[in-house]
Amino acid sequence: MNWKPKGLLGIMLALLLILGGCAQPGSKTGPAENRLNVVATTTMLADLSGVIGGEHVAVSGLMGPGIDPHLYQAGAGDVTLMQQADVVVYNGLHLEGKMGEIFESLSGQGHAVICLEAGLDEAKLLRWDGGGSVYDPHIWFNVSLWQEAARIVAEGFSQADPGNTPAYQANLANYLRELEALDAYIRARAAELPAEQRVLVTAHDAFNYFGNAYGFEVRGLQGISTDAEAGTADVSALADFIAERKIKAIFVESSVPPKTIQALQAAVRAKGFDVAIGGELYSDSLGGENSGAQTYILTVRANIDAIVEALQ
Ligand SMILES: [Zn+2]
Structure with missing residues (x-):
């Protein structure tokens, strides 16, 4: 980004960017034998977190199958779950359209979060005019973007729980191969x-x-x-x-x-x-x-x- 904040407006803009964007994952403290307590918003992210984390994480998904993330309102129990989690994993890009304030408050409190939006290369995102988001949030249907998502989650888990980095990286490597095969399968069927x-x-x-x-x-x-x-x-x-x-x-x-x-x-x-x-x-x-x-x-x-x- 090439602009320089000027005066009060600039400071407010900078603050908005910090509050509105996605925070970087923080560090987990606590006994290494405990599993990393992960809360993921969508079913896609709960699945991905389980694959990458394997036996080292305990994953809770907020939204069940068939639930529409655009309309999902987090209840008080969800907020408590997220506050008590070691890491919260979410999509961003305004997919969880009613949860923005909760993510801002988690980031504001220095809570460890993994937000795909923060880690994805903007050049690979499809633009979207309207609907509250600059970019289309449905990234999971391009398997190569989901491979990026897997890398982001593995990196986030490694930062939150450095002792198990080799396991997260090994799970990532296996999964990237499975996703490669999935991508080839889609191309063959489409053909x-x-x-x-x-x-x-x-x-x-x-x-x-x-x-x-x-x-x-x-x-x-x-x-x-x-x-x-x-x-x-x-x-x-x-x-x-x-x-x-x-x-x-x-x-x-x-x-x-x-x-x-x-x-x-x-x-x-x-x-x-x-x-x-x-x-x-x-x-x-x-x-x-x-x-x-x-x-x-x-x-x-x-x-x-x-x-x-x-x-x-
Ligand atoms: Zn949708």
Whole structure:
């Protein structure tokens, strides 16, 4: 950044940047035999924390499967959990849209946090106009960005618990290889579809990183956050697009009520074209316990399988 603070406004700006940004992880003090007590906001981050931390961490996730992080309000119990944690792991980029003040207060108290937003290379983020964020928060659908996330979490755990750094680094190395294989799997499956059939229409704009990384055109009915209703003009414009392009299927999402996508299907039918609902994609949450998609890797595989099968 190239600006210099000038006068009171400059100082206020600088303060805002400090308060609004993500703090660096602090150091953990305490007996080395204790597991690192980690609280993660989303199901994706709870999974990642467990993979990287292995036996050296105890992970609590705040949001369960199917919970929408844009709308999630932390309760008093959540705040206590975060205050008592050794490290709090969160996405940032305004994903946890109602929790900003809590993160600011944790950082202000010098609490150790790992915030992906603070560690990611801005050049790799997709811009987003509106919705409270400059950047699109749904970074997990580009597997190479999730590899960056894994590095950030491993670095944060190592700083918080230096004694177990070799274990965190070994878990990271293994996981990066698994993610490499996952990335190759998505590319191979996407290649089964002709380029003009790679169009993904969903309830909200969660899949831009996915589309950008794997060559899909992406249209969402709502903006980047689910904290906005799709208007009838949006529905009608998207219905035109689907009918003109003869897109075979549109998708519901596990963390968004299906009514908006059902309304879109009806609007397409009214225009004389029959579009299928191509099953449920996981967007802002992993699958539940018996879904077969309870980890990040299984979730991403389930999504690409559902997409390719419906659009073929
Ligand atoms: Zn979202």
